[in-house]
Amino acid sequence: MSTIKTLTGIKPTGTPHLGNYVGAIRPAIEESRRDDIKSYYFLADYHAIISSWDPDQVHESTRNIAAVWLALGLDTDRATFYRQSDIPEIPELCWMLNCMAAKGLMNRAHAYKAAMDANVAEGNDPDKGVTMGLYSYPVLMAADILMFNANRVPVGRDQVQHIEMARDIAARFNHIYKGEHFVLPEAIVGENSAVLSGLDGRKMSKSYGNVIPLFCPEKKFRKFIMKVVTNSLEPGEPKDADTCTLFQIFSAFARSESEIAAKRKQYEDGAGWGALKQELFEYLNEELKGPRAEYDRLIADPAFIEAELKKGADKAREESAPFITRLRDAVGLRSLV
Ligand code: TRP
Numbered sequence: 001m002s003t004i005k006t007l008t009g010i011k012p013t014g015t016p017h018l019g020n021y022v023g024a025i026r027p028a029i030e031e032s033r034r035d036d037i038k039s040y041y042f043l044a045d046y047h048a049i050i051s052s053w054d055p056d057q058v059h060e061s062t063r064n065i066a067a068v069w070l071a072l073g074l075d076t077d078r079a080t081f082y083r084q085s086d087i088p089e090i091p092e093l094c095w096m097l098n099c100m101a102a103k104g105l106m107n108r109a110h111a112y113k114a115a116m117d118a119n120v121a122e123g124n125d126p127d128k129g130v131t132m133g134l135y136s137y138p139v140l141m142a143a144d145i146l147m148f149n150a151n152r153v154p155v156g157r158d159q160v161q162h163i164e165m166a167r168d169i170a171a172r173f174n175h176i177y178k179g180e181h182f183v184l185p186e187a188i189v190g191e192n193s194a195v196l197s198g199l200d201g202r203k204m205s206k207s208y209g210n211v212i213p214l215f216c217p218e219k220k221f222r223k224f225i226m227k228v229v230t231n232s233l234e235p236g237e238p239k240d241a242d243t244c245t246l247f248q249i250f251s252a253f254a255r256s257e258s259e260i261a262a263k264r265k266q267y268e269d270g271a272g273w274g275a276l277k278q279e280l281f282e283y284l285n286e287e288l289k290g291p292r293a294e295y296d297r298l299i300a301d302p303a304f305i306e307a308e309l310k311k312g313a314d315k316a317r318e319e320s321a322p323f324i325t326r327l328r329d330a331v332g333l334r335s336l337v
Contacts, residue, residue: 003036003037003038004036004037004038004151004152005037005038005039005040005148005149005150005151005152005183006028006031006037006038006039006040006150006152006153006154006188007039007040007041007042007144007145007148007150007152007153007185008024008028008040008041008042008153008154008155009041009042009043009044009047009084009141009144010024010041010042010043010044010065010069011044011047011048012043012044012045012048012058012061012062012064012065012066013048013051013052013057013061014061014206015064015213015214015215016065016068016213016214016215017198017204017206017211017212017213017214018196018204018211018212018213018214018249018252018284019195019196019198019203019204019205019211020214021072021214022196022252022253023156023190023195023196024154024156024190025068025069025072026072027154027190028041028074028154029069029072029073029074031154032074032075032078032079033075033078038080039078039079039080040079040080040082040148040150040316041069041074041079041080041081041082042081042082042083042084042087042144042312042316043062043065043066043082043083043084043309044084044144045058045062045083045084045085046084046085046090046091046140047084047137047140047141048061048062049133050131050133050134050137051134062083063299063302063305064299066081066083066305066308066309067295067298067299067305068214068215068295069081070294070298070305070308071215071291071292071294071295071298072291073291076308076311076312080312080315080316081308081309081312082309082312082313082315082316083309083312083313084144086309086310086312086313086316086317087147087313087316087317087320089147089317089320089321089323089324090140090143090144090147090320091140091143092324093143093146093147093324093327094139094140094142094143096173096327096331097139097142097143097146097169097173098136098139100169100172100173100176101136101138101139101142101165101169101172105165105168105169106135106136106138106139106165108161109135109137109138109161109162109165110158110161111134111137112130112134112135112137115129115130115134116130137162138161138162138165138166139165139169141159141162141165141166142162142165142166142169142170145163145166145185146166146169146170146173146182146183146185147319147320147323147324148316148319148320149182149183149323150183150185151183151184151185151186152185152186152188153166153185153186153187153188154187154188154189154190155187155188155189156189157189159187160187160189163185163186163187164187166185167184167185167186170182170183170184170185171184177330177331179330181326181327181330196248196249196252197245197248197249198210198211198212198245199211199212199224199227199228199229199245200229201229201245212224212225212228212249214288215288215291215292215295215296218285218289218292221281221284221285221288222281222285225246225277225280225281225284226277226281228245228246228249228277229245230244230245230246230273230276230277233273234272235270235271235272235273235274235275236270236272237270238267238268238269238270239267239268239270239271240267241263241264241267241268244267246273246276246277246280247263247264247267249280249284250263250280250283251263253283253284253287
């Protein structure tokens with residue numbers, strides 16, 4: 001039986017929020033502790049420069065996101081945790097894959113199509129502002145995945161199409177260059193990872209501006225929790241836990257089913273919103289204050305983060321370097337002697 005190899009890329013943009021934590025970071029860290037899975041997590045900084053031309057932003061964001069994962073307890077001896085741009089074999093493979101990827105396939109990529117549709121709707125040239133980076137984004141992603149022959153790729157729904165494209169490109173490469181060079185990856189869309197609601201009750205998302213940051217000073221964090229929208233029921237009136245954002249967030253963090261049941265009972269018994277919010281704040285704060293302090297410590301010690309990433313890159317390159325040599329050979333990029 002082949003080992004399970006899980007790989008996922010984290011685009012270093014913005015600040016992670018509770019929804020990112022519960023939906024992606026926490027399950028990934030849990031998975032990395034399993035003995036039957038070999039996991040690869042990387043900061044997709046080559047992808048970041050597609051959408052951000054602000055060097056300081058890319059740089060800081062890469063540091064911050066690395067610090068978040070480390071502070072939350074990612075075990076870098078088990079998982080391979082690296083920065084994409086530390087692996088020169090990735091852009092090299094990306095080029096080989098560019099030579100396999102049909103242009104027509106890329107025309108259908110949803111990020112590119114959305115950019116085109118927006119241009120057309122505004123009466124602009126369809127390709128206005130579209131770089132080759134954006135256009136061939138899925139090819140770089142395929143290189144990320146195929147470089148390590150990952151068979152499972154946990155992603156959000158919006159990325160499933162990209163994994164299918166990676167399969168397509170990999171299959172074509174295998175066919176043209178007659179061999180099982182690449183494993184065909186599968187998208188894993190977390191069914192058991194929770195989707196959190198945000199301040200206004202819609203899905204917590206940066207694009208809705210309704211997020212609660214994962215790490216921010218305690219006072220600010222409390223203010224965020226206080227801002228969660230509830231209804232106008234008074235203390236003493238029974239409340240519906242299942243439609244309540246506070247309850248949903250609590251449930252995603254609760255340590256046991258019995259804690260959730262006890263919280264539900266408080267709703268039925270008519271607890272007031274103020275008290276429920278204060279309790280949620282205290283509960284989350286208890287959970288997050290350790291990692292938050294560790295995050296602050298790491299941000300003040302970038303050399304430590306850098307060393308962790310370098311360690312990950314060394315591990316990753318132990319695989320990518322010999323593999324790219326084989327691939328170069330397969331496509332005919334060989335020494336003459
Ligand atoms: N495109 C992914 C996102 O925006 C990030 C990413 C880059 C990725 N390379 C990847 C995810 C490889 C999975 C596998 O979320």
